[in-house]
Amino acid sequence: MRGYYADKDDVLARLRRIEGQVRGLQKMVESDAYCIDILTQITAASNALKKVAVGLLDDHIRHCVMQGAEEGKDMVREATEAIERLVKA
Numbered sequence: 001m002r003g004y005y006a007d008k009d010d011v012l013a014r015l016r017r018i019e020g021q022v023r024g025l026q027k028m029v030e031s032d033a034y035c036i037d038i039l040t041q042i043t044a045a046s047n048a049l050k051k052v053a054v055g056l057l058d059d060h061i062r063h064c065v066m067q068g069a070e071e072g073k074d075m076v077r078e079a080t081e082a083i084e085r086l087v088k089a
Helices: 005-030 033-072 076-088
Strands: none
Touching: 005 033, 033 076
16 A cells, blocks of 8 residues: 555545646647746646645655665665655756
8 A cells, every 4th residue: 555545535636636727728828828827827737746746755755665664675765866856856
């Protein structure tokens, strides 16, 4: 079972909202919306994705890393690499 299992419905709902935001962006471009308005909405969608990512990372650390450490695995490196990817994004 994955660490986010208990929050799976919430994660899916957030991703569906983000999907709606991206569809809205497509419509904005199709209708020649003002550039700054499009950029504002891109920032909002990007921040929403980052929030989902941070939540998943938190679940990963609390569940997978802790469980792996109990099994003697070095899970810190995996978590650190995930954090690096998130920070670079």
